[in-house]
Amino acid sequence: MTWGLGEGVYEVFARKNRGEPLRHIGYIDAPGDELARVYAWKTYDEENWFEMCVVPRRAVIPVNRLEGPWARNLPEGTE
Amino acid sequence: MTGGGRPGSPSGDGDPGASREATSPGPLSRHILSLADTKRLLGIRYSDWLLGSPSIETGIAASSMAQDEWGHARLLYAMLKRLGFDPFEVEHTRPADRYYSASALDHPFGDWADFIAAVVVVDGALSVALESFSGGNFTLARSRVPKMLAEEEYHRQFGTAWFARLASAGGEGAARLNVAARAVLPSTLAWLLPGDDVYDELVADGRVLPGEQVRERIRIRLGDTLGAAGIALDEIEPDRAGWDPERRRGPGAPGEEAVERARGDRNRDLFVE
Numbered sequence: 001m002t003w004g005l006g007e008g009v010y011e012v013f014a015r016k017n018r019g020e021p022l023r024h025i026g027y028i029d030a031p032g033d034e035l036a037r038v039y040a041w042k043t044y045d046e047e048n049w050f051e052m053c054v055v056p057r058r059a060v061i062p063v064n065r066l067e068g069p070w071a072r073n074l075p076e077g078t079e
Numbered sequence: 080m081t082g083g084g085r086p087g088s089p090s091g092d093g094d095p096g097a098s099r100e101a102t103s104p105g106p107l108s109r110h111i112l113s114l115a116d117t118k119r120l121l122g123i124r125y126s127d128w129l130l131g132s133p134s135i136e137t138g139i140a141a142s143s144m145a146q147d148e149w150g151h152a153r154l155l156y157a158m159l160k161r162l163g164f165d166p167f168e169v170e171h172t173r174p175a176d177r178y179y180s181a182s183a184l185d186h187p188f189g190d191w192a193d194f195i196a197a198v199v200v201v202d203g204a205l206s207v208a209l210e211s212f213s214g215g216n217f218t219l220a221r222s223r224v225p226k227m228l229a230e231e232e233y234h235r236q237f238g239t240a241w242f243a244r245l246a247s248a249g250g251e252g253a254a255r256l257n258v259a260a261r262a263v264l265p266s267t268l269a270w271l272l273p274g275d276d277v278y279d280e281l282v283a284d285g286r287v288l289p290g291e292q293v294r295e296r297i298r299i300r301l302g303d304t305l306g307a308a309g310i311a312l313d314e315i316e317p318d319r320a321g322w323d324p325e326r327r328r329g330p331g332a333p334g335e336e337a338v339e340r341a342r343g344d345r346n347r348d349l350f351v352e
Binding site: 028029030031045 | 134135136137139142143144233236237239240241244
């Protein structure tokens with residue numbers, strides 16, 4: 001999944017404190033994993049996060065809804 | 080610039096080499112001024128690319144890095160108070176030819192290749208210099224610099240990833256990157272490794288690492304990254320032509336427009352202490 005600058009979409013998850021669930025806080029466009037980490041940290045820096053993670057959108061596989069933004073990631077043959 | 084005295088302190092944090100005439104900073108003051116001014120100018124050059132960088136995320140990263148550099152500069156200027164300087168005067172009253180910043184930052188970046196070359200080479204050299212400083216015996220550096228270095232880690236990742244991306248793309252972008260990196264390397268290596276009596280005094284006083292250890296650190300930090308662009312760091316000679324030992328740099332000065340921004344001239348009447 002690339003456009004223009006060869007960038008992909010990464011979903012950003014974070015939590016403020018140990019023990020809290022990771023929650024989705026936004027997304028960024030980045031051309032690779034390393035820059036995705038930097039862009040996420042620099043873009044969503046309004047909180048003093050305990051932990052932040054990025055996930056390539058192409059790695060998100062829908063479970064119960066087969067339409068929507070992640071439908072293209074469904075395994076081949078899924079009905 | 081006032082100050083330059085030798086207030087001394089029980090912790091040994093004074094600057095014994097400083098001139099009492101208040102015009103020639105001692106070795107430690109020169110070192111801090113050189114670090115702080117370089118960070119301030121680097122922040123200004125980064126800030127020029129908040130808009131116009133290749134993507135929104137890149138512009139946000141540039142903005143954040145500019146803020147980091149300005150914050151670090153402020154902390155470094157504040158250290159000069161311990162050495163008898165008035166940080167306000169240091170930050171807001173000096174003319175361009177009294178700046179101690181690395182000459183690689185005298186002019187704005189012409190394009191994105193210049194920006195990335197500066198992130199890798201100049202920002203990288205700054206981090207190596209700060210590592211060296213935080214490992215010395217100046218207590219303020221030991222306590223304050225590690226947090227700067229932690230923030231700088233994101234600059235390293237940003238620069239390394241972009242450098243590799245441009246270098247591997249080939250074509251005009253890779254060629255421009257090569258030229259841009261080669262343009263800033265000689266003067267930046269001279270800034271990092273002055274090889275002069277003032278630096279030797281800093282080493283003797285235990286403030287910083289010896290030059291050969293600093294050179295090894297910059298080689299480790301930049302060697303592979305630059306190698307991807309076909310640049311062998313060991314073949315680059317520091318350019319010390321016209322060396323000014325007081326300002327720890329070659330001839331010239333940052334552009335007046337940048338210094339006006341660094342001093343905050345336009346908002347002088349709004350300063351609140």
